[in-house]
Amino acid sequence: MLKTEINELLTQTGPGTPMGELFRQYWIPALLAEELPENDSPPVRVKLLSERMLAFRDSEGRYGLIDEFCAHRGASLWFGRNEEGGLRCAYHGWKYDVTGQAVEVPSEPENSNFCAHVKLRSYPLVKIGDVLWTHMGAPDERPPLPEFEFAQVEPEQTYISKRWQESNWLQAFEGGIDSSHVSWLHSGGLKSDPLFKGAKGNEYNMNDLRPFFEVADAEGGLFVGARRNAEEDSYYWRITPWVMPSFTLVPPRGDHPVHGHWWIPIDDHNCWAYSFDYHPTRPLTETEVAAMRAGHGVHSENIPGTYRPVANKDNDYLMDREAQRRGEYFSGVKGIAIQDSSLQESMGPIVDRSKERLVSADAGIIKARQKLRKAALALQKDGTVPPGVDPAHHRVRSAAVVLPRDAAFIESSQDALTAEPGKPHASV
Amino acid sequence: MVPILQNSCARATSLEEARYRIDIPIEGRRGARVVALDDGAATLVRRLAREPWNAARFYTLPAQEPGEPGTWLHRTSGSSTPLADELAEGDVVVMIATRNDASAAAVETLGRAAAERGIMTAAVALGRQEGMTNAVRALRPYARVLLVNGEESDVAELLTAIRS
Numbered sequence: 001m002l003k004t005e006i007n008e009l010l011t012q013t014g015p016g017t018p019m020g021e022l023f024r025q026y027w028i029p030a031l032l033a034e035e036l037p038e039n040d041s042p043p044v045r046v047k048l049l050s051e052r053m054l055a056f057r058d059s060e061g062r063y064g065l066i067d068e069f070c071a072h073r074g075a076s077l078w079f080g081r082n083e084e085g086g087l088r089c090a091y092h093g094w095k096y097d098v099t100g101q102a103v104e105v106p107s108e109p110e111n112s113n114f115c116a117h118v119k120l121r122s123y124p125l126v127k128i129g130d131v132l133w134t135h136m137g138a139p140d141e142r143p144p145l146p147e148f149e150f151a152q153v154e155p156e157q158t159y160i161s162k163r164w165q166e167s168n169w170l171q172a173f174e175g176g177i178d179s180s181h182v183s184w185l186h187s188g189g190l191k192s193d194p195l196f197k198g199a200k201g202n203e204y205n206m207n208d209l210r211p212f213f214e215v216a217d218a219e220g221g222l223f224v225g226a227r228r229n230a231e232e233d234s235y236y237w238r239i240t241p242w243v244m245p246s247f248t249l250v251p252p253r254g255d256h257p258v259h260g261h262w263w264i265p266i267d268d269h270n271c272w273a274y275s276f277d278y279h280p281t282r283p284l285t286e287t288e289v290a291a292m293r294a295g296h297g298v299h300s301e302n303i304p305g306t307y308r309p310v311a312n313k314d315n316d317y318l319m320d321r322e323a324q325r326r327g328e329y330f331s332g333v334k335g336i337a338i339q340d341s342s343l344q345e346s347m348g349p350i351v352d353r354s355k356e357r358l359v360s361a362d363a364g365i366i367k368a369r370q371k372l373r374k375a376a377l378a379l380q381k382d383g384t385v386p387p388g389v390d391p392a393h394h395r396v397r398s399a400a401v402v403l404p405r406d407a408a409f410i411e412s413s414q415d416a417l418t419a420e421p422g423k424p425h426a427s428v
Numbered sequence: 429m430v431p432i433l434q435n436s437c438a439r440a441t442s443l444e445e446a447r448y449r450i451d452i453p454i455e456g457r458r459g460a461r462v463v464a465l466d467d468g469a470a471t472l473v474r475r476l477a478r479e480p481w482n483a484a485r486f487y488t489l490p491a492q493e494p495g496e497p498g499t500w501l502h503r504t505s506g507s508s509t510p511l512a513d514e515l516a517e518g519d520v521v522v523m524i525a526t527r528n529d530a531s532a533a534a535v536e537t538l539g540r541a542a543a544e545r546g547i548m549t550a551a552v553a554l555g556r557q558e559g560m561t562n563a564v565r566a567l568r569p570y571a572r573v574l575l576v577n578g579e580e581s582d583v584a585e586l587l588t589a590i591r592s
């Protein structure tokens with residue numbers, strides 16, 4: 001249960017809100033690099049943290065994220081022409097560069113300095129890996145660029161997709177640290193999904209359906225450990241890191257690539273679920289990439305030309321009662337991503353947390369909400385830089401390990417939980 | 429399959445439709461039993477006991493009582509009470525440790541008693557993990573949910589979230 005005021009505090013991310021200001025402390029994914037594939041490619045409408053913007057890539061390959069609406073009379077610049085080093089409004093021809101600076105106002109005399117005083121609000125847009133990242137906070141508080149391993153390995157070792165989720169970011173993110181749903185909702189996938197099946201760990205997973213949970217504070221967020229019996233004298237641990245505000249990694253399975261997510265608020269009722277897979281030491285195989293493109297693993301099959309899943313709330317997520325009966329999909333919905341989105345969207349745009357009945361197994365979620373609230377309030381009160389801003393906090397890994405029964409997961413897996421180029425991941 | 433009424437399909441999860449969710453008062457939890465395992469935890473538990481709770485009960489471990497450690501509990505009001513009586517209506521036991529020498533024997537008694545009765549167990553170990561390895565090791569087999577390197581506020585936060 002959460003008081004209504006706190007629920008509002010955590011779910012509202014527009015400009016000026018405490019949680020909105022918290023998100024504006026971080027570099028966050030704004031869009032995929034594939035959305036701006038070449039110089040002068042068509043501009044893309046981007047809504048983030050309840051602000052409407054336009055992303056474009058100019059003739060010299062510079063990226064920019066600017067106010068969507070023209071300073072002149074407010075027409076959407078999405079209709080504009082992206083050419084010769086800037087974006088020209090289709091209405092009266094005002095032209096802007098990637099920083100939002102007006103560079104030409106055709107109605108003014110040629111030598112006028114009028115346009116020097118016209119600048120649209122803009123944010124930086126930086127390509128790291130296959131993602132274009134932005135920082136929407138004050139320019140003088142801009143932190144160093146992010147150092148998440150999935151975006152730093154060689155291009156052939158990583159794959160990322162995104163999907164539009166019709167719910168508030170927090171209920172989507174909470175799914176990422178809610179280890180207790182995996183043995184239920186996603187149970188079908190452990191046996192059949194090409195990006196999961198075959199790992200030794202899956203047996204431990206299925207043989208012990210009542211895991212013990214351990215939640216440990218970390219500098220950048222949390223580590224949530226789920227412990228199951230392995231052999232007589234050992235435990236099987238699955239360890240999920242969370243880096244604030246909304247980055248999580250799924251514990252790996254065998255030699256499969258590691259999956260993870262970023263949940264980014266579009267507005268208070270919608271979010272982007274970025275889903276990636278990477279392998280720290282080898283290129284992804286063609287079969288793996290084909291499976292990811294087809295929507296297996298944590299990815300989704302999207303309506304071509306969009307980032308909306310084919311299975312969505314307008315078609316009841318293509319619910320298949322027969323498959324549910326056969327046990328192929330526990331919920332009757334196909335695919336991990338849509339299994340999650342269907343249930344999280346079913347909770348309503350912003351779930352009313354004053355009506356929940358949490359249990360102690362939800363401790364990871366309880367602790368994460370507390371950390372978010374504390375960080376947002378400390379930022380508001382005295383400008384305290386929140387956990388997860390420092391790139392050192394980004395260098396984490398998930399792990400799936402078998403440890404002796406008396407070993408503590410954090411200490412015994414310190415090395416496994418730290419990302420380092422070329423180091424194999426700890427996975428059974 | 430064509431849905432006939434709006435609320436016969438997933439599209440009914442709009443903000444508009446969310447208003448029609450059946451609204452009845454939610455009963456709080458009746459069986460939270462919070463046990464301090466050492467002196468530091470006892471101070472915290474005594475403070476928490478003064479706050480308004482639904483039905484949570486708070487205990488410390490008596491210094492000297494007959495039988496195995498943990499078979500008797502001390503109410504924050506001062507009187508002693510047998511563990512078995514206190515667990516009769518329990519649904520979760522929350523153990524709190526602030527020191528590395530928290531009684532492993534008491535943890536075992538509490539943990540076993542809860543397990544026999546099908547009562548959930550949780551524990552919060554306060555303070556840096558390095559200094560709490562023994563306490564964590566004692567708690568791990570018996571706490572189905574364990575918060576390590578926790579802060580004091582975690583305890584109240586956990587109890588509130590689960591409607592204690």
Ligand code: FES
Pocket residue numbers: none
């Ligand atoms: S069982 Fe968890 S939301 Fe229904």
Ligand SMILES: [Fe+2]
Pocket residue numbers: 175181182185186336340
């Ligand atoms: Fe999930």
